[in-house]
Amino acid sequence: MPATPAWPPKSLPRLFVRTPLAEGAIVALDGGQANYLGNVMRLGPGAELLVFDGQSGEWLARIAEAGKKRMTLTVERQTREAETVSDVWLAFAPVKRAQTDWLVEKATELGAARLIPVMTQRTIAERVKLERLEAIAIEAAEQCGRTRLPDFDEPLPLRHLLKHRDASRTLYFADEEGGDWAPDAFTPGACIILIGPEGGFTDEERAAVRAAPNAVPISLGPRILRAETAALAALTTFMAVAGDWRLIDS
Numbered sequence: 392m393p394a395t396p397a398w399p400p401k402s403l404p405r406l407f408v409r410t411p412l413a414e415g416a417i418v419a420l421d422g423g424q425a426n427y428l429g430n431v432m433r434l435g436p437g438a439e440l441l442v443f444d445g446q447s448g449e450w451l452a453r454i455a456e457a458g459k460k461r462m463t464l465t466v467e468r469q470t471r472e473a474e475t476v477s478d479v480w481l482a483f484a485p486v487k488r489a490q491t492d493w494l495v496e497k498a499t500e501l502g503a504a505r506l507i508p509v510m511t512q513r514t515i516a517e518r519v520k521l522e523r524l525e526a527i528a529i530e531a532a533e534q535c536g537r538t539r540l541p542d543f544d545e546p547l548p549l550r551h552l553l554k555h556r557d558a559s560r561t562l563y564f565a566d567e568e569g570g571d572w573a574p575d576a577f578t579p580g581a582c583i584i585l586i587g588p589e590g591g592f593t594d595e596e597r598a599a600v601r602a603a604p605n606a607v608p609i610s611l612g613p614r615i616l617r618a619e620t621a622a623l624a625a626l627t628t629f630m631a632v633a634g635d636w637r638l639i640d641s
């Protein structure tokens with residue numbers, strides 16, 4: 392079995408479109424997309440590409456019309472079903488904008504299903520612009536082959552997350568002060584991985600998280616990782632031992 396799924400030919404561009412896709416559907420691209428395909432990729436009428444809408448999997452489409460600022464596609468056939476995404480949510484305390492952008496891109500590539508910006512006592516972050524983060528996730532999904540996009544929650548306080556989350560969803564608490572060895576602690580199933588801010592969790596927050604039902608403190612090794620590194624390390628470990636990396640060979 393190939394180590395990675397036999398994606399459709401890598402040479403075809405992949406584009407996320409907001410039009411619900413079906414055989415014969417006509418898709419009108421926005422100016423940015425028309426410019427990318429026409430001027431950057433230098434594609435014209437008749438050229439093929441892959442499109443996905445986040446719900447119905449991936450489809451082969453063909454450029455029907457191409458103008459200066461507009462382009463339409465016709466959808467020909469489905470190339471892939473929508474994949475099942477591991478039910479892993481990443482709750483992260485936003486850090487500086489470039490690092491948060493990077494964290495969102497990596498979490499999307501690694502298959503996180505939902506991204507939840509969490510405000511903690513030491514979170515120092517300019518206002519989180521969800522539109523910007525969603526655009527980063529779309530680009531990452533186009534690149535990595537996802538057909539489903541991660542969902543985003545509005546930023547919320549940590550106490551709100553602890554109070555209102557579904558307690559059946561395991562809360563893996565990445566605690567820089569120590570916890571269970573992550574590869575052992577991670578088990579398949581719905582979960583939230585919680586990563587703190589640059590300044591770490593306060594003792595009060597640490598106690599509150601540890602007291603929450605179905606909370607599992609995890610260690611990500613003996614060194615103190617930057618928040619964005621911790622998010623990457625936790626997601627990578629989860630996908631490897633309990634997520635969808637294993638499914639590919641089954």
Ligand code: SAH
Nearest residue numbers: 565566567586587590591610611615616621
């Ligand atoms: N400034 C703090 C560390 C914050 S690191 C200090 O020096 O103690 C940012 C976040 O990354 C932490 O809140 C934690 O969620 C995660 N993290 C970093 N290193 C970790 C480790 N070795 N184990 C578990 N979580 C870690």
